[in-house]
Amino acid sequence: MSLGPRVADWLDERTGWRAIARSWVDHPAVGGGPWALAIGTAVASVLGVLALTGVVLMTAYAPSPQSAWASVHYVEFVQDRGWIIRGLHYWAAQALIMLAAIHVLHGAFVASYGHKREIQWWLTLLVLALSLGAGITGGLLPWDQRGWWARVVEGNIVGLAPVVGGFLQEMMSGGPELGALGLSRIYTLHVALLPILFAVAVVGRRLLAGRGATGGAAASSRQAAQALLVFAAVVAVLFALTGKAHGARLEGPADPMSDYPARPEWFLLFLYELRKFFHGAGEFWGTTMVPGAAAAYLVLLPWIDRPSRPRALALTPVVAIFGGAVGLTVVTLRHDAHDKQYQKMRAKADAQDALAIRVAGQGIPPAGGLAMLREAPELRGRAVFDAHCASCHVLADLGDPEKATATKLDGWSTAEWIQKMIHDPDAPEFFGRGPFKGQMPSVDVRPKDQPPDEPWSPMTKSDAEKHAVAAFLASEGSEPGDPPPQGDASQRALGQKIVSERCTTCHLYKGEGDDEGSDKAPELSKYASLAWTRSQIANPASPTTYRSKALDAALKKHMPRFDGDLSAADIDLVARWTRATARGIPVR
Amino acid sequence: MTESSKTGRRRAVKSLAVLGGALGCGALAVPTARFVIEPARGSAGAGRWIKTLRLDALREGEPKRIALIADRRDAWTLERDVELGAAWLVRRGSGVVAWSTTCPHLGCAVDRSATGAGFNCPCHDSSFDANGKRLNGPSPRDLDELDTRVEGGVVLVDFRRFRQGVPEKEPVG
Numbered sequence: 097m098s099l100g101p102r103v104a105d106w107l108d109e110r111t112g113w114r115a116i117a118r119s120w121v122d123h124p125a126v127g128g129g130p131w132a133l134a135i136g137t138a139v140a141s142v143l144g145v146l147a148l149t150g151v152v153l154m155t156a157y158a159p160s161p162q163s164a165w166a167s168v169h170y171v172e173f174v175q176d177r178g179w180i181i182r183g184l185h186y187w188a189a190q191a192l193i194m195l196a197a198i199h200v201l202h203g204a205f206v207a208s209y210g211h212k213r214e215i216q217w218w219l220t221l222l223v224l225a226l227s228l229g230a231g232i233t234g235g236l237l238p239w240d241q242r243g244w245w246a247r248v249v250e251g252n253i254v255g256l257a258p259v260v261g262g263f264l265q266e267m268m269s270g271g272p273e274l275g276a277l278g279l280s281r282i283y284t285l286h287v288a289l290l291p292i293l294f295a296v297a298v299v300g301r302r303l304l305a306g307r308g309a310t311g312g313a314a315a316s317s318r319q320a321a322q323a324l325l326v327f328a329a330v331v332a333v334l335f336a337l338t339g340k341a342h343g344a345r346l347e348g349p350a351d352p353m354s355d356y357p358a359r360p361e362w363f364l365l366f367l368y369e370l371r372k373f374f375h376g377a378g379e380f381w382g383t384t385m386v387p388g389a390a391a392a393y394l395v396l397l398p399w400i401d402r403p404s405r406p407r408a409l410a411l412t413p414v415v416a417i418f419g420g421a422v423g424l425t426v427v428t429l430r431h432d433a434h435d436k437q438y439q440k441m442r443a444k445a446d447a448q449d450a451l452a453i454r455v456a457g458q459g460i461p462p463a464g465g466l467a468m469l470r471e472a473p474e475l476r477g478r479a480v481f482d483a484h485c486a487s488c489h490v491l492a493d494l495g496d497p498e499k500a501t502a503t504k505l506d507g508w509s510t511a512e513w514i515q516k517m518i519h520d521p522d523a524p525e526f527f528g529r530g531p532f533k534g535q536m537p538s539v540d541v542r543p544k545d546q547p548p549d550e551p552w553s554p555m556t557k558s559d560a561e562k563h564a565v566a567a568f569l570a571s572e573g574s575e576p577g578d579p580p581p582q583g584d585a586s587q588r589a590l591g592q593k594i595v596s597e598r599c600t601t602c603h604l605y606k607g608e609g610d611d612e613g614s615d616k617a618p619e620l621s622k623y624a625s626l627a628w629t630r631s632q633i634a635n636p637a638s639p640t641t642y643r644s645k646a647l648d649a650a651l652k653k654h655m656p657r658f659d660g661d662l663s664a665a666d667i668d669l670v671a672r673w674t675r676a677t678a679r680g681i682p683v684r
Numbered sequence: 685m686t687e688s689s690k691t692g693r694r695r696a697v698k699s700l701a702v703l704g705g706a707l708g709c710g711a712l713a714v715p716t717a718r719f720v721i722e723p724a725r726g727s728a729g730a731g732r733w734i735k736t737l738r739l740d741a742l743r744e745g746e747p748k749r750i751a752l753i754a755d756r757r758d759a760w761t762l763e764r765d766v767e768l769g770a771a772w773l774v775r776r777g778s779g780v781v782a783w784s785t786t787c788p789h790l791g792c793a794v795d796r797s798a799t800g801a802g803f804n805c806p807c808h809d810s811s812f813d814a815n816g817k818r819l820n821g822p823s824p825r826d827l828d829e830l831d832t833r834v835e836g837g838v839v840l841v842d843f844r845r846f847r848q849g850v851p852e853k854e855p856v857g
């Protein structure tokens with residue numbers, strides 16, 4: 097006898113493994129025939145994939161508010177083919193919920209809860225409940241916007257439960273707010289408690305499979321072959337889904353301060369929609385009692401569906417429960433698809449996500465994804481502009497061009513922009529809508545209110561002079577690392593000469609000028625440099641920018657100073673973002 | 685030894701074993717339950733005055749969203765000067781009215797409504813008028829007003845959290 101069978105025999109004598117294995121493969125397919133077997137095998141296959149990929153993911157995932165998002169970003173975007181493992185895990189989790197629901201529905205139709213098989217039916221229900229629990233807990237682990245906000249809303253729904261609601265919510269969140277302890281708890285549930293219960297449910301179902309059986313056993317070799325085919329098909333589908341989505345979606349890091357349009361996971365959308373039918377004190381009914389009653393009905397189905405009664409009577413509520421859940425989900429998806437406000441906020445969130453993912457590609461600080469967002473000019477600068485500047489200014493997609501009362505900043509301080517601006521300062525995109533309207537004369541257009549008999553000469557005698565002024569002023573704001581300034585040195589020298597000789601009637605250049613002492617026209621040296629921009633945002637009435645009259649009450653709706661509202665760091669970040677975005681160069 | 689004394693002793697040993705088992709389980713259960721429950725219990729809502737912006741930076745009647753910045757302790761971490769929350773601030777003459785941006789319903793961030801007059805929650809469409817009063821939607825109460833005071837021209841806000849989804853304004857954490 098060769099070594100293999102001898103070792104097998106040796107083991108069998110000591111463990112009886114052959115009989116155990118046979119009992120697992122040969123268990124009789126009862127109460128539903130081949131379909132029940134296929135669904136059960138698919139559930140088991142998906143669970144296997146989840147266990148394998150889950151353990152593998154644990155080798156990279158780090159559960160803490162600082163490291164969770166960063167480590168998932170690493171798995172998804174940095175680690176070699178990490179996205180395949182994460183994608184398989186994610187799609188298997190979604191598939192599990194679908195399959196577990198189908199399993200329950202199918203089981204109800206074929207009455208797999210027949211006499212003495214109630215516990216098997218409950219284990220099927222338990223698998224569905226655990227799938228939902230694993231989906232909810234797993235959704236939070238990336239600590240991204242979607243998962244975090246979904247959990248906040250779900251946690252507050254739990255908090256609605258009478259008496260124990262507040263306690264349960266605190267236990268799940270690890271405190272009054274979802275924080276570090278909450279994540280550790282959810283993680284423990286996801287990787288330890290729920291898998292143990294899954295194992296109990298699956299093993300229990302298998303051990304009890306023969307009990308209460310009325311049908312005969314199917315041929316074992318055929319069963320095993322079918323099971324392997326189902327397994328192969330499940331794996332193929334999961335790979336296809338993973339490939340199509342290139343892993344699984346990761347949104348930006350959880351930001352409790354953002355105005356994120358929160359929605360629950362897709363499998364809880366029906367609850368979200370159901371909740372809309374109930375208001376005030378009734379809300380608890382919508383979120384807890386109605387689904388609770390549906391669950392109770394399924395649990396008690398073995399006693400409700402009796403051979404003495406027509407089956408249609410017992411099954412109609414089952415169809416209503418599942419049909420209702422699908423229907424409510426469709427209603428919510430359609431509602432959101434047609435909700436312009438939601439779509440607008442969703443698009444904003446998507447843009448933020450894409451930026452966060454891109455910035456994270458350069459490396460995430462140890463303080464985590466959110467700290468990265470707070471320190472990245474590309475994101476934080478944009479957010480500060482949106483919150484504090486976009487009510488008057490327009491830049492890129494921010495601000496409302498109809499309501500703007502200050503300069504449109506697209507192209508601001510580029511040679512093309514300056515050229516147009518000094519030609520027609522009162523155009524609506526420049527000073528035309530703001531307090532400086534009528535304050536600055538055109539360099540080459542005779543003022544309308546100038547009496548025809550008075551002498552007037554343009555400040556720039558030719559287009560060449562105007563272009564020289566524009567090229568020079570644009571170069572004043574250049575920072576190291578910017579693209580090289582336009583025009584040649586002689587052109588800029590001409591521009592500098594014109595600026596220092598003619599513009600200084602009102603403007604300052606290097607602290608000199610403003611013969612009439614109007615104290616209103618800005619300093620032009622280093623115009624639109626980073627330092628100039630920071631100074632202007634912090635306090636427009638600074639001698640290095642718009643000077644003391646900039647905050648004069650007579651200038652209605654003038655630009656306010658922000659050095660009280662914004663930290664120096666935020667002013668720097670918004671200055672960097674504004675300057676670079678206006679010039680169309682990368683934000684640094 | 686008689687049969688009855690044997691049975692009696694067996695019974696005593698059995699009771700002792702059950703008692704010992706129960707004590708053992710209890711000895712494990714109490715500290716483990718404590719370990720899980722205690723850190724999550726929040727103390728009842730102590731407020732904290734947070735410095736925001738200068739009063740003259742607020743325009744009369746026009747709501748402004750302000751981040752409330754202070755230190756945050758979360759289990760083992762202490763973060764300096766982070767955003768704890770946000771508030772809508774509206775100037776009313778020499779005073780300021782503040783509302784938490786947290787929707788009293790389920791905790792999403794309340795934004796200004798599209799028409800600009802009041803506030804609106806993007807999650808479940810609760811809406812509030814310019815005075816924070818509930819107009820429609822599922823929110824069980826008005827926006828949560830926060831106490832404010834002005835000191836040396838600077839607006840201070842008493843930042844608190846309140847339990848969501850209940851009609852009463854009940855401080856937490």
